[in-house]
Amino acid sequence: MDATTINKKEEEEEEEEEEEEEEKGYVHIYTGNGKGKTTAAFGLAVRALMAEKKVFIGQFVKSMKYHETKLESLMEGQLCIKQYGNGCFIYKNEPTADDKNMAIDGLADCERILSLSGSGSGGYDMVILDELTIALRYKLLEITDVVRVIRERNPKIEVVVTGRDAPEELIAIGDVVTEMKSIKHYYKEQGVLARDGIER
Ligand code: ATP
Ligand code: MG
Numbered sequence: 001m002d003a004t005t006i007n008k009k010e011e012e013e014e015e016e017e018e019e020e021e022e023e024k025g026y027v028h029i030y031t032g033n034g035k036g037k038t039t040a041a042f043g044l045a046v047r048a049l050m051a052e053k054k055v056f057i058g059q060f061v062k063s064m065k066y067h068e069t070k071l072e073s074l075m076e077g078q079l080c081i082k083q084y085g086n087g088c089f090i091y092k093n094e095p096t097a098d099d100k101n102m103a104i105d106g107l108a109d110c111e112r113i114l115s116l117s118g119s120g121s122g123g124y125d126m127v128i129l130d131e132l133t134i135a136l137r138y139k140l141l142e143i144t145d146v147v148r149v150i151r152e153r154n155p156k157i158e159v160v161v162t163g164r165d166a167p168e169e170l171i172a173i174g175d176v177v178t179e180m181k182s183i184k185h186y187y188k189e190q191g192v193l194a195r196d197g198i199e200r
Helices: 003-023 037-050 067-074 097-115 132-137 143-151 168-173 186-190
Strands: 027-031 055-061 079-085 126-130 158-162 176-179
Touching (some): 027 037, 027 168, 037 055, 037 067, 037 126, 037 158, 055 097, 067 079, 079 097, 097 126, 132 143, 143 168
Parallel strands (some): 027 158, 027 176, 055 079, 055 126, 126 158
16 A cells, blocks of 8 residues: 555545544433523523434423423424423322332433434434433432443433433433523522413
8 A cells, every 4th residue: 555545545534533523412401400401401492402413302300391302292293292291290209100110111212213214214412301300319219220321322322311410320321411590580589389381
């Protein structure tokens, strides 16, 4: 091989590496006690959708219809939203067996979605696991299962996890970890309840 051929081969290899790097998906975690975790994840979803990407949103614990879930009908075929919850059980002391089963089935569903190959072949480019940390906090799911599902995913998929009290094991596998820190929240200081278009 002459010098020109070697240089060309090296260039090609570098290009391939760059392409792989571009296609790699990262893990984002939005945690903390301040407002903005779920809305940030939906903001990212909108950005990804407008960039022609396909997005899957799995919502743990939640079963209420939020105004943002209407986005699914506007972005048919590009966005899928599923809920794996049974009301706001977090206000009760003890989650029921049903709460646990729904979370376990939800994680299994997300595991399948996360193993699919690219959006061209029926898969998704971004998977959002909303309030996943709440399912962990209430021991509906095992952290080892959650870490395994995220680690063993199709590496091209961008993953976003939201919820308070993200455990260390989850933070350890995050590439972007943001803590929303509450300085003030009008619910606490002024008793303002959830409003349409702002909290739901
Ligand atoms: P949002 O959905 O508005 O982005 P979030 O995902 O960061 O909020 P969660 O921890 O999921 O917040 O909280 C659920 C609800 O409690 C939301 O309606 C949220 O607006 C509200 N909330 C968030 N932070 C606080 C706070 N510090 N005190 C009281 N209520 C809060
Ligand atoms: Mg939230």
